[in-house]
Amino acid sequence: MGLYPLAALAFGGALLHVLNHALFKGLLFMGAGAVLHGAGTAEMEALGGLSKRMPRAAFLFVLGAAAACALPPFNGFAGEFLIYLGAFSALNGPANIVLAALLALAVLSAAGALALAVFSKAAGAVFLGEPRTQAAAGAHNCGPLMNAGMTLLAAACVVSGFAAPFLILPVSTALGAAFGLRTTLDFSGAAATPLIYLTAAFLALAAIVWVLAEKRRFFLGGRQPAAGPTWDCGYAAPSARMQYGASSFSQPLTAFFQPLLRKTLNIPVIAGYFPGKASFSSEARSVVFDHLYAPVIVRLRGLAFRFSWLQHGRLQFYILYIVAALMALLLWKL
Amino acid sequence: MSTLAELTIVFIILLNLALAVSGSMSVCIRLAAIQGVAAGLLPLLAGGGVMRGRAMAFAAFIILLKGAVFPWLMFRAREKTGARRDVDPLIGYPSSIMLCLGAFAASSWLGSRLPLPHSGVAFIVPASLATIFTGFLLITTRAKAITQVLGYLVIENGIYIFGLALFVEQPLMVELAILLDVFVAVFVMGIAIFHISREFDHIDTDQMDELTDWHQSEEGGNI
Amino acid sequence: MEIIKPLIQYLAVIILSPLLLGLINRVKAKFAGRRGQPLLQLYFDLYKLSYKTPVYSRTTTWLFRAGPVIGLSAILCALAALPFAGRPGFLAFDGDFIFLIYLLGLGRFFTVLAALDTGSSFEGMGASREVQFAVFSEPAFFLALAALSKATGKLSLSGMFLALEPASWQAAAPALLLLTAALFIILLAENSRVPVDDPNTHLELTMIHEVMVLDHSGPDLAYILYGAALKLWFFGALIASAVLPRHSGSWLYDGAAFLGMMAVIAAAIGTVESVMARLRMIKVQYLLMGALVFSILALLFQTGR
Structure with missing residues (x-):
């Protein structure tokens, strides 16, 4: 049964991902709590520009969002990598297993890309740009204890991303308790080499980032960059409401999946050459x-x-x- | 040669996908014609390079029929009835292409289960079943009568390819008989469509779902 | 672990990739009857931009300054693992292509966030469309590589390309043809080429990749342009390695053939850009779904063998 090692790899990857998921999800929820505490609302369409008012929380939230999208070098990547590797290894099996692997790969990658869309929307609409309402403009920073909690989890995310090979041990122990010694050996044997290479690649990535940042400083040569308004194509009166909000950011995707999502749109009827005020609303109920x-x-x-x-x-x-x-x-x- | 035959089969499957999603009627007619020509070329390519005179004559006849005569008839029917250029599909692009793909996967599985002789070219049975399914898709999800004739033609292409897989003795004779049926059917359908459109001013089968007698009896007319 | 050969390959990639864009522009100019920009134009642009003082919008934060750095680092790290002429780069391990695709995702994430940081609706539009296209192109990419993995039986990119012989093209022709077509469509989508996006104009119709970097200037813009050239090389190298199955054993000969193939691919991209117009936004989704369908078909063909 050549398929046994693949199952161990994929299942171990899933367990590893659960472990890492706990870390970054906790961080993201704490970030949401910090926003709710600071701005008084969790409505994404009413927020914006919070990165200037709570910089530490914004930085940690972006880090958590990157980990949630399973981006290297953070911790979300290792578990998903092992699941993908298991699915790819399954392609050499019999036909029905290949079909299952095809389905798994298609769904996993689509879900990964959708996760990237969702988290960039969340981080962007809440923390970046200009504040859309007074509540967001008047947000206050969260206290040092809140920041400390988030920093702890974020540090754990980064460390477990770089130290993924060390996490093989607890996952193998769990697998062994559930399935026996053979699964443990299969998993650690198949997962060790790629994860070690991955850590080397992550270190290389970090080194390249550092080199490029230094090079950029060299290019700037001590000059102060100029400051100006965002380019608005010469429009006379840009306002913060003109930015892309959360629902407009995801509109192309929600329009494609409309048969599944059943969004209700409330479109005003605009008649005449100089229409007055009109309002549009859309609601996506679960x-x-x-x-x-x-x-x-x-x-x-x-x-x-x-x-x-x-x-x-x-x-x-x-x-x-x-x-x-x-x-x-x-x-x-x- | 076997690689060339395989590539032709792949081409036929890609034509199925294109038929499922294209929205213009002239494009659909041309695609069905190209598919018929490719299907006609298949026995020459899969025969292992032996070009018998009779096989070549049959292939030439079928290619002429499917590549020239049928499209000409369909285009004439379309002009005579003054139908609109687009096809009015009832399901969207993503659904039709996924259905077609699912049909190919299902026919691959079915082909592996059927007790057929092992032909030299792979994928003949899945391609033929997928083509038959695409024909059914065209018939059920398009509202115009001309596209339903088109679906029937595509089904016939699929049956032809399936016949190649069966290695029936003298397959071309059997196929010629079927082809004659199809020719007559298209001819008759062409005439029928012309008469339908003259009577009702359109060939939208979606709207032809009630008998006019019922209407008259409801309105108190004479039965 | 060899050091010299992968180092020379890596340096060749870093130095030669802006030439690809120059080639594409030259081909497009030929089609239009113009003489066109110099082949080395991008080098001059990069040099000019590196020493300019940037202008930063007051709305932006650290993310805006970090986005280009992280994007360029991601693609540079990806190139370290990319095979060159079928030979492995610095890093080659089972599943390295998963790492490469996610590195591209890292670059995409930070580019999108840097775009949203400006608070402008133009960048938001580009970012929204960019993440939408990723939902269709990433499954297509993964499944195309799955078909390649199934055709060659290997799990690392360099392993797959080394195992491709002319005999494998004979045996697995339909699958390889389909996955090359899928990879080409993904190349057009990811590198903002016509028919997915027009790299030259800044009209609202074509606001995807070009508009996400509208506010960057100075060294940041240089990083972004260079990263775009490297990304084009990345996708082109995948296609060139899939199409060129001959491994004569001589490193120089293979390398020269590979570089020639890259030039041919650049010419092909230029031709496609000149003979087609940009597609409607809805049709772009369908084009990417077509690439996904090609990949799935390639995998199914390889399975039924």
């Missing part, structure tokens, strides 16, 4: 929630409501319930 969860939950609640007479608030009857349950247990055991 299709899974509306059509899958909500009906089930409503049914469950209705069912549970039938038994609400059990909860009447009278203490004597609650004591009666306890005594009845104890009697039933006693009779059952006899």
